[in-house]
Amino acid sequence: MSFVENQRVAQQRFSLLHQKKDQVILIHYSCESFYDSEDGRTPRITSIACRNLGSAQTRSFSIHQVSELPKFSGVDAWDNYDNIEKELLDQFFAYVQEHVAHALWVHWNMRDINYGFQAIEHRYKVLGGTPTEIPDERKYDLARMFVARYGKRYADHPRLESIMKINNITDIGFLSGKDEAYAFKDRKFIALHQSTLRKVDVISSLLEAEISGHLKTNAKWWDVNGGSARLVWEKYIWTPAGKAVSALLIILALVEWYNPDAKHDFATWIKNIADNNTENSSK
Template sequence: MGQAWNNVQKHRQAKGKFYELMSKADDVIVIHYSCESFYDRPDGSSPRITSIAVRNLESGQTTSFSIHQVAERKGFSAIALEQHYDELEKLMLDEFYNYVRRHASHIWLHWNMRDINYGFPAIAHRYKVLQGEPEEISESKLVDLSRLLIAIYGISYIQHPRLNSLVEKNSITYRDFLDGKGEADAFINKEYVRLHQSTLRKVDVLANIVERTANGSLKTNSSSKDIYGNYFTALIELIKENPVISGVLGLISFVSAVIGIISVFIK
């Protein structure tokens, strides 16, 4: 099939995937995490995971895991916290992976958490560095909301950085929201509570975007053509490449032409 028809099919599949998620909302977990900057690391070490937030899409029930919360439970002061980063990060990830084990059958909805720089592989790697054994989440259970929105609304549906731009365009409050650099800087500056609040806020933002997509109120920069593609061109491609359809339509055209000629002589 031609490109136009492929685009139509991709759009339909993406919409189908999205509504499948909504029909199973109680089994969908929205996740976001924050970490140290993964740039400017001359020693090649992996960035430390600093906080993780997970939210049930249906109920809104949110659970969080953070270094500063673990430190508080252990009775460490803010000054002592920095001296025990590895221990605290390991305990935090212990708790997170216990949660993963209890929700292994759920669908995990995320934003660009796809690789070793930033994503599920990065979290698993950090846990291994700290001598932990991460619970594997099946790829079939991972859904990237960022890519899903591109498939639904088109590649140019919003300008980069897409998440920040969606928040602004849809007048979603920026309260507690930090971008990636802001979160990394907050950790350097030991603003642990501020960092944790940003992580929590982002799972709320992602859930908000999902809800607006579901009810058709999400604002984007896409035109109807960006969203739905060129259906007329796709139809022509389908006809050309399907001999049965071509034959039927050819017969209809022939009959119409004959009727037109006969009507001329009748008059």
């Protein structure tokens, strides 16, 4: 699709999310760095946070919380990681099962097997679970929607941190991807959980700002309203009104070429044509 069509679809999606706020679940998760995996293993999950846009109620699932359950008492979380992670994902997919039929899932770049819904599902399968899959049509990637809405220059890379600064959103507890990788190696599971909660809160704030019309970006007017002569043509000229204006200009040009002495008096030219037609028909 063209930029204009992508922008139109993004606006329709934002409108839908606004209308169905109580059904919108914002989701984010933290995991082991997938760049450090030497054996190709799917990164281990450390925490997942889900927040309802309408009520702001948040459910979270994390390694440090699960490790406090009686069944894991007295056991080092690192030594028993797979079992604890399996329990975390049992709880998460039970939550998904409760909401999958009606929820709209808003995320930030959770798109593939490296980092995304597929990665969580695959990790659960590896641990012996059967995941409840969320249909793709119910997933809304806010990162891509912002690009579609405002163009690629709406924020610097990394865009999430950049758009936070532009909108004066606090970064307390927020860890970058690099810092999360270090936190996992250092077994700082509480810090990872806090970062996941902060990020799902940030996603909520950004979506709220967009649907209320208060989101600030680095996008220029030209970025949002075209960006090239071709897009301006598509957005403004190649429309019913634009076609009508273009046709009128062509007619006026033909008038000038056909009768240069008419001095651009289009009405007179039309009247003369009508009179000539009447005279010819009466003969």
